[in-house]
Amino acid sequence: MTQNKKLAVVGQGYVGLPVAMRAVEQGYGVVGIDLDQRRVAALRAGDSYVEDISDARLAVALASGRYLPTADYDDARGYDIAVITVPTPLRESLPDLTFIESSGASLAGLLRPGAIVILESTTYPGTTEELLIPILESGSGLVAGVDFHVGYSPERIDPGNTTWGFVQTPKVVSGVGPEALAAVQGFYDTLVDTTVPVSSPKEAELAKLLENTFRHVNIALVNELAIFAHQLGVNVWESIDAASTKPFGFMKFLPGPGVGGHCLPVDPSYLSWQVRRKLGQSFRFVELANDINDHMPQYVVQRLMLLLNDSGRAIRGAKIALIGLAYKRNSGDIRESPALRLIEILREYGADIVGVDGHIEEHRWPEGLSRGELDQTLLDSVDVAVLITDHDNLDLALLSASAMPVLDTRNRLAGKNVERL
Ligand SMILES: NC(=O)c1ccc[n+]([C@@H]2O[C@H](COP(=O)([O-])OP(=O)(O)OC[C@H]3O[C@@H](n4cnc5c(N)ncnc54)[C@H](O)[C@@H]3O)[C@@H](O)[C@H]2O)c1
Numbered sequence: 001m002t003q004n005k006k007l008a009v010v011g012q013g014y015v016g017l018p019v020a021m022r023a024v025e026q027g028y029g030v031v032g033i034d035l036d037q038r039r040v041a042a043l044r045a046g047d048s049y050v051e052d053i054s055d056a057r058l059a060v061a062l063a064s065g066r067y068l069p070t071a072d073y074d075d076a077r078g079y080d081i082a083v084i085t086v087p088t089p090l091r092e093s094l095p096d097l098t099f100i101e102s103s104g105a106s107l108a109g110l111l112r113p114g115a116i117v118i119l120e121s122t123t124y125p126g127t128t129e130e131l132l133i134p135i136l137e138s139g140s141g142l143v144a145g146v147d148f149h150v151g152y153s154p155e156r157i158d159p160g161n162t163t164w165g166f167v168q169t170p171k172v173v174s175g176v177g178p179e180a181l182a183a184v185q186g187f188y189d190t191l192v193d194t195t196v197p198v199s200s201p202k203e204a205e206l207a208k209l210l211e212n213t214f215r216h217v218n219i220a221l222v223n224e225l226a227i228f229a230h231q232l233g234v235n236v237w238e239s240i241d242a243a244s245t246k247p248f249g250f251m252k253f254l255p256g257p258g259v260g261g262h263c264l265p266v267d268p269s270y271l272s273w274q275v276r277r278k279l280g281q282s283f284r285f286v287e288l289a290n291d292i293n294d295h296m297p298q299y300v301v302q303r304l305m306l307l308l309n310d311s312g313r314a315i316r317g318a319k320i321a322l323i324g325l326a327y328k329r330n331s332g333d334i335r336e337s338p339a340l341r342l343i344e345i346l347r348e349y350g351a352d353i354v355g356v357d358g359h360i361e362e363h364r365w366p367e368g369l370s371r372g373e374l375d376q377t378l379l380d381s382v383d384v385a386v387l388i389t390d391h392d393n394l395d396l397a398l399l400s401a402s403a404m405p406v407l408d409t410r411n412r413l414a415g416k417n418v419e420r421l
Helices: 016-025 037-044 055-063 098-108 127-140 180-187 203-230 236-243 269-278 282-308 336-349 375-381 398-403
Strands: 007-009 029-033 067-070 080-085 115-121 148-153 171-175 195-197 321-323 350-355 384-387 406-408 418-420
Touching: 007 016, 007 098, 007 148, 007 180, 016 029, 016 055, 016 067, 016 127, 029 384, 037 067, 080 098, 098 115, 098 127, 115 127, 115 180, 127 203, 148 180, 148 203, 171 180, 171 203, 180 195, 203 236, 203 269, 236 269, 269 282, 282 336, 282 384, 321 336, 375 398, 384 398
Parallel strands: 007 029, 007 080, 029 067, 080 115, 115 148, 171 195, 321 350, 321 384, 384 406, 406 418
Antiparallel strands: 148 171
């Protein structure tokens, strides 16, 4: 059934590339559109920049002759299905939907009767119906629900998670009207094990924001708890482990240096922005969680100051190693990472910093930051180190055994030199 279908996946990033690969494997002819020429060139050369997609898997897709990475929308002409997976960042704290707008406009010009267009990017409830549909209709002269179908299906990809991948994770699906829902669900049923239909795109859009806001708020809770527990002389990590033995009514979240990535620091603000815009009210939980999580890098610096103070030193002029810069373990994604804020603050205070993170691509490495390896030479050359992200490829035992003080924001190290968040 999928053999003759032409699928356009717009955006070949962390979300779009896995969708494209799976669809090729299920028999679709896939045009993977990305305006980033460097990414297109890398994909064409069989070089995957997304950790969850191996070069070998990409090579098989390319060899099938059914995967075309391209920067040219025209290659998608005559598509049966288009999936939009472009970024939805914040610009000056406000939702920036320009990527959805421009990709929608490009797809509209290629839209033909009978096609399905599905948005996957995370966004506020109403985007699919109030923003995307008018763009598709005006650019094509066709009518949604009559000539073509539109739906929304949030992505739940968890980079680096080897248990819950794209195929195993249930996928929420929606459409504008019952026929669109059937079309959208029918499409995803060919890609994933389980689809979860909801009655309209708004419910699906809100479900995604609820999932991320839930995490954001709970992380803020344990972060604030970690700050107070330290002051009270209580080991918060042990308390969290103990509480986690409760088999019902508790879910484990861990403190850390702050939140990062494309989702947590961004998505809840889409929701609070909409609540303020439409209802004139503030979403207090989101705003409080933002406050606390945004403060964590500053708190980490404060703890570093105290550590240095113990040996009669100041931040200014101190040599500090930042270990693990990506926002998440075993990922090379540095977007919105708390490490970036840490770097900024430490620079302001005059520290001499060196970063260690083998996962981050050269062109995404923070500008002007010297790059080191976690080895004895590095450890001998710094005054203090902070473990920000505990990648599996880091020699944590070396860090634990080192002579100089280490601030561990992930509770992964043991040793007399180690201080936990
Ligand atoms: N990364 C995650 O873990 C994750 C999880 C769930 C949902 N999401 C959501 O999915 C969406 C995409 O996130 P991502 O992490 O894949 O982003 P990404 O930056 O890795 O990929 C998006 C790609 O879209 C391309 N692009 C931008 N505008 C374009 C256009 N007009 N036409 C074609 N290509 C264009 C960019 O060059 C980029 O390569 C976001 O809304 C995000 O919130 C991300």
